[in-house]
Amino acid sequence: MEPGIVALLTDFGTRDAYVGVMKAVMLARFPGLRLVDLSHEIAAHDILSGAYLLYSAWDYFPAGSAFCAVVDPGVGGPRGTLMAEEGGRYLVAPDNGLVSLLDRMKRGLSVFALDTAVVVELCPPPPGRRSGSTFHGRDLFAPAAALCAAGQADRVRGPRLAPVLLPEVRPKIRPQGRGRGRLEGCIIHVDRFGNCITSLHRSDLTGPFSSGGFVVRAGTFSVQGFKATYVETEPGEALAVIGSAEFLELSVREGSAAARHGLSIGDAVWIAG
Amino acid sequence: MEPGIVALLTDFGTRDAYVGVMKAVMLARFPGLRLVDLSHEIAAHDILSGAYLLYSAWDYFPAGSAFCAVVDPGVGGPRGTLMAEEGGRYLVAPDNGLVSLLDRMKRGLSVFALDTAVVVELCPPPPGRRSGSTFHGRDLFAPAAALCAAGQADRVRGPRLAPVLLPEVRPKIRPQGRGRGRLEGCIIHVDRFGNCITSLHRSDLTGPFSSGGFVVRAGTFSVQGFKATYVETEPGEALAVIGSAEFLELSVREGSAAARHGLSIGDAVWIAG
Amino acid sequence: MEPGIVALLTDFGTRDAYVGVMKAVMLARFPGLRLVDLSHEIAAHDILSGAYLLYSAWDYFPAGSAFCAVVDPGVGGPRGTLMAEEGGRYLVAPDNGLVSLLDRMKRGLSVFALDTAVVVELCPPPPGRRSGSTFHGRDLFAPAAALCAAGQADRVRGPRLAPVLLPEVRPKIRPQGRGRGRLEGCIIHVDRFGNCITSLHRSDLTGPFSSGGFVVRAGTFSVQGFKATYVETEPGEALAVIGSAEFLELSVREGSAAARHGLSIGDAVWIAG
Numbered sequence: 001m002e003p004g005i006v007a008l009l010t011d012f013g014t015r016d017a018y019v020g021v022m023k024a025v026m027l028a029r030f031p032g033l034r035l036v037d038l039s040h041e042i043a044a045h046d047i048l049s050g051a052y053l054l055y056s057a058w059d060y061f062p063a064g065s066a067f068c069a070v071v072d073p074g075v076g077g078p079r080g081t082l083m084a085e086e087g088g089r090y091l092v093a094p095d096n097g098l099v100s101l102l103d104r105m106k107r108g109l110s111v112f113a114l115d116t117a118v119v120v121e122l123c124p125p126p127p128g129r130r131s132g133s134t135f136h137g138r139d140l141f142a143p144a145a146a147l148c149a150a151g152q153a154d155r156v157r158g159p160r161l162a163p164v165l166l167p168e169v170r171p172k173i174r175p176q177g178r179g180r181g182r183l184e185g186c187i188i189h190v191d192r193f194g195n196c197i198t199s200l201h202r203s204d205l206t207g208p209f210s211s212g213g214f215v216v217r218a219g220t221f222s223v224q225g226f227k228a229t230y231v232e233t234e235p236g237e238a239l240a241v242i243g244s245a246e247f248l249e250l251s252v253r254e255g256s257a258a259a260r261h262g263l264s265i266g267d268a269v270w271i272a273g
Numbered sequence: 274m275e276p277g278i279v280a281l282l283t284d285f286g287t288r289d290a291y292v293g294v295m296k297a298v299m300l301a302r303f304p305g306l307r308l309v310d311l312s313h314e315i316a317a318h319d320i321l322s323g324a325y326l327l328y329s330a331w332d333y334f335p336a337g338s339a340f341c342a343v344v345d346p347g348v349g350g351p352r353g354t355l356m357a358e359e360g361g362r363y364l365v366a367p368d369n370g371l372v373s374l375l376d377r378m379k380r381g382l383s384v385f386a387l388d389t390a391v392v393v394e395l396c397p398p399p400p401g402r403r404s405g406s407t408f409h410g411r412d413l414f415a416p417a418a419a420l421c422a423a424g425q426a427d428r429v430r431g432p433r434l435a436p437v438l439l440p441e442v443r444p445k446i447r448p449q450g451r452g453r454g455r456l457e458g459c460i461i462h463v464d465r466f467g468n469c470i471t472s473l474h475r476s477d478l479t480g481p482f483s484s485g486g487f488v489v490r491a492g493t494f495s496v497q498g499f500k501a502t503y504v505e506t507e508p509g510e511a512l513a514v515i516g517s518a519e520f521l522e523l524s525v526r527e528g529s530a531a532a533r534h535g536l537s538i539g540d541a542v543w544i545a546g
Numbered sequence: 547m548e549p550g551i552v553a554l555l556t557d558f559g560t561r562d563a564y565v566g567v568m569k570a571v572m573l574a575r576f577p578g579l580r581l582v583d584l585s586h587e588i589a590a591h592d593i594l595s596g597a598y599l600l601y602s603a604w605d606y607f608p609a610g611s612a613f614c615a616v617v618d619p620g621v622g623g624p625r626g627t628l629m630a631e632e633g634g635r636y637l638v639a640p641d642n643g644l645v646s647l648l649d650r651m652k653r654g655l656s657v658f659a660l661d662t663a664v665v666v667e668l669c670p671p672p673p674g675r676r677s678g679s680t681f682h683g684r685d686l687f688a689p690a691a692a693l694c695a696a697g698q699a700d701r702v703r704g705p706r707l708a709p710v711l712l713p714e715v716r717p718k719i720r721p722q723g724r725g726r727g728r729l730e731g732c733i734i735h736v737d738r739f740g741n742c743i744t745s746l747h748r749s750d751l752t753g754p755f756s757s758g759g760f761v762v763r764a765g766t767f768s769v770q771g772f773k774a775t776y777v778e779t780e781p782g783e784a785l786a787v788i789g790s791a792e793f794l795e796l797s798v799r800e801g802s803a804a805a806r807h808g809l810s811i812g813d814a815v816w817i818a819g
Contacts, residue, residue, distance in 0.1 A: 021584075330570060333684070
């Protein structure tokens, strides 16, 4: 079998060697794996952002790929670990809401406990090193993702589970209020350019919202309807667009919507007819 | 055929998953491609910097490699897209001046329109996703570069074209004033260490400038002649050197020429005998 | 032979194309090499930090891997270049203390001069480019590491040497004062999260220090004993843990020990019974 791809998403940054060591663990065991960095700059508390980046990338990876996500404010704590599967792709992650947007958008998603004891047994630390309690990325998530991308997901799949949705994730991952002429979502990611990606998906814009004849508001940001491309506006002008992952984005052409309007992850967004 | 290398140069940063998704698109279609990041930290308006980095890396990549450059202040706007070829290497990029330094330095460079309709036909989006108008890197440039590196450049090569030089690039990419005992260039890149790379190439330093007995000036920066290595000066001392891509560089040993002298991309540089 | 891995550790950052060009040099000559970034964010003067990251990653890379380390405040100066070997792994680096922690921890480490003349002869610059005096990473260290990872270490191995320990590295890489009920080390790395990794290894905690009944102090940081995991403390509380590379780490749960206590690399740390 052709070796798969492992896509990495962490809050480890790139100053330290944490990510490099995770890659070494994977390549030492499965030399043919191909490794792709999604991001290592997620803030530890930005579960929503991690959930969005996973979803935005998911469909572009071929079947057989595994996503290794370690965004984990509670490292070492009692939260569980999960593996999820959809379309032949795998995710290993802490059970803290990272899977929540995939869970919302992908009907075919199955979620299981990760059998961590088997992972550690199959991929023990190298001679002279110990499996630690402080670096689950290296000792648990990296080998688990590598096993999945190497076609051995069956070995580490535990019982089915319903993913945990933390109180700070649960009400924000799905739009609220449909049916009252008003749809409320929130900002789930702010990109490098200051574009604010919201939880409102193209598929939410039905019924009274299908015409585009609505107002989009978030704090002081307010525009009428949405545009197909940035160039339908003037430089410096605010606009809402359906972004590259098909969620509604709040933008300022050649500027930063986040900076100009003081918006950040978790802030509420409304559309109203 | 051995799979080629794709070198990526973008203004996307590494916080988001934009670059990772571009890599997924390429690997999904051509699993054997090898991917090398040049930089994702180019500021969107620093076309000169992108043009320099492409040139500085070009010759070190083997024939069959493709460069995928997406530094694009006008994304979604009416600028064209090009592919260029030299020495068996390919470049796909927006037609906004990114190719300008290669165009100046490489006599064998050929520039063509990119046949974007064919790219989209050959590499459609995955099931359930749309080819968007906001993410050309993913939907157009990544698949085009992958096709080139996979030996299929013939399929996406459009008619020959003369690359556009934007007003802010045209006068800065070639030195001016030769023949009056004075040569004027500009700063085209500032590196992490604050070294200011200029548009003055070793091959420009002929005639009255071949002896090295000239003054180099940029704002308050002023030195006599150029050195072969940093260690010919004292720590903290200013110097001009022929840098690693053979352009004249303004430096301060163990310091930052850019910070000390307030220099940035586009600033004028003179040498005079 | 299966192509090896090259792990890169530099002070080049990722804004410029320096690292990408090093990778091109390696892949152009040995297309099957796999490349892993450890870090490119080491500050040029943080030899201790580079030494720590190399050690922390070392055992996780399989035999046949080569580490290419270019953290080099004296680029172009008269410091030598070395190659080191242990457990079938290779390191090429400037002889400035980067190898010092491996030298302390790995009894089987052998250190040799790097035969730079042979490297340049085996891997000359591409047509039209010169081997420069300003970019040793591209012209010397990258090809040397690639040769080692491709099974050709024998060709570039010079005579044995004793690595240089600069005055700022020598007293800091080994704990001092054992036997007086007090052990003195120093902070050798500060990670992204503000955890301060010290030079005190698990194997130093013997005799009076084996019980854990000691005080750990560094500036205003002071705790009693060490914990196995972060969750044995409350959020915001200070703790000492044996970290992922088995060195004593000063931490604040869900906070930054470095920021709260003003700690940085080189600062003294004491434990006392």
